[in-house]
Amino acid sequence: MDNTQKWIAFSTIVRREIHRFMRIWPQTLVPPIITIVLYFVIFGRLIGSRIGEMAELPYIQFVAPGLIMMSVITNSYSNVVSSFYGSKFQRNIEELLVSPTPNWIILLGYVVGGMARGLGVGAMVTLLSLYFADFSLHSLPITIGIVLMTSLMFSLAGLINAIFAGSFDDISIIPTFVLTPLIYLGGVFYSIDLLGDFWGSVSLINPILYMVNAFRYGMVGITDIDITYSFAMVGLFSVVLFAAALQMLEKGSRLRS
Numbered sequence: 001m002d003n004t005q006k007w008i009a010f011s012t013i014v015r016r017e018i019h020r021f022m023r024i025w026p027q028t029l030v031p032p033i034i035t036i037v038l039y040f041v042i043f044g045r046l047i048g049s050r051i052g053e054m055a056e057l058p059y060i061q062f063v064a065p066g067l068i069m070m071s072v073i074t075n076s077y078s079n080v081v082s083s084f085y086g087s088k089f090q091r092n093i094e095e096l097l098v099s100p101t102p103n104w105i106i107l108l109g110y111v112v113g114g115m116a117r118g119l120g121v122g123a124m125v126t127l128l129s130l131y132f133a134d135f136s137l138h139s140l141p142i143t144i145g146i147v148l149m150t151s152l153m154f155s156l157a158g159l160i161n162a163i164f165a166g167s168f169d170d171i172s173i174i175p176t177f178v179l180t181p182l183i184y185l186g187g188v189f190y191s192i193d194l195l196g197d198f199w200g201s202v203s204l205i206n207p208i209l210y211m212v213n214a215f216r217y218g219m220v221g222i223t224d225i226d227i228t229y230s231f232a233m234v235g236l237f238s239v240v241l242f243a244a245a246l247q248m249l250e251k252g253s254r255l256r257s
Contacts, residue, residue, distance in 0.1 A: 001100050009101045010109050017113020021079055028079070029121060036071050036125045040064070040132045043189060055191045055222050064133045065216040066188030069150060071125045073208065076118030076151040077179065080110055080158030081171045088162060093255055103249040107159070107242070114155030115148070122147060135219055142227065143218030149234045150211045156241035163248050163255065187212045192224045207237050 001009070021028040044060030054062040087093040096106050129135075137143065157174075165171045186208030192200045203209055210230035217223035223230070249255070 001102065005100075006102065006105055010105050010112075013106065013109025014112050014116070017079070017083060017110065018116050020083060020113075021117050028075075028117065029124070032071055032075055032121050033124055033128065036067055037128060039067050039070075040129065043067075044132050055193075057220060057222065058133070061133045061135070061220060062191075062216075062222075063189055064129045064135070065219040066186075066212045068122055068125050068129060068219075069147070069208075069212050069215045070183055070188055072118045072122035072147055072151050073154050073183065073211070074175070074179070075121040076114045077154040077158040077161075077175065079117040080114035080155045081162045081165070081174075083113065084110055084159050084162035085165050085168070085171050088165075088255060089168075097249070097252055097255060104246055107246055107249060110159055111152060111155040114158060115151040118151040118155065119147065122151075137219060138221035139218045141218075142214060146211060146214040146218060146231065146234065149231070149238060150215070153207070153211075153234060153238040153241060156238065156245050159245050160241065160248065163245070166254075182206055182208045185209075187224060207233060210234055 040060070043063055048059035048063070051059045053059060084093070087096075097103070161171060161174045185203065186206050187203070188208075192203050192209065195203060204225075210225055210233045213223040213225040214227055214230035214234070217227055
């Protein structure tokens with residue numbers, strides 16, 4: 001395939017992915033927004049008013065960046081895992097794999113589609129958060145950079161989950177037993193300074209901790225983790241997941257009947 005054909009293949013996959021979640025927007029876009037608004041109301045207004053401050057910030061302003069990042073993570077992940085497994089279940093992915101389309105084009109097409117949904121929901125949640133909290137953006141490049149890398153990483157993770165999944169039930173195992181605990185233990189609702197030395201050190205193996213803190217620094221200027229280290233860790237995880245996903249597509253295991 002020449003470059004023009006590769007671009008056509010890539011853009012076709014991306015457009016199909018965007019059309020897929022936009023066509024059923026009441027199921028893909030509205031529920032996560034309602035969920036995050038409830039988080040703002042409960043943890044920000046009700047509980048936050050009793051907590052007062054966290055890391056010298058009003059509690060609602062402290063948790064808002066984490067809630068925005070949570071919406072990006074869950075929607076990027078869920079879009080790719082459901083879409084790719086659907087193609088796998090219907091045997092559509094086999095047609096792509098035997099076509100001249102390079103596997104890295106297929107991979108990027110699904111991942112960018114997942115990023116489109118994750119970033120779209122994240123943007124809408126950010127606009128809604130302005131009703132609950134006041135922000136003076138601390139660093140636009142850091143904010144944009146970390147949200148793009150986070151969306152990329154969890155889109156890749158969703159694709160890997162879809163490759164391994166043997167049934168529709170399997171695609172809910174990782175979000176339930178891995179992703180949700182990592183989010184709640186990733187510093188969204190608290191500063192890791194509250195955990196003490198031991199549990200604070202244990203938290204450092206959680207990749208979401210780096211994403212949330214880097215995004216919080218970009219939004220409000222505070223962080224528990226060095227920003228350079230945060231970007232390095234997220235970049236490392238993304239490279240590893242990209243290489244693993246591409247290798248799985250190359251081998252075709254669990255994809256071809």
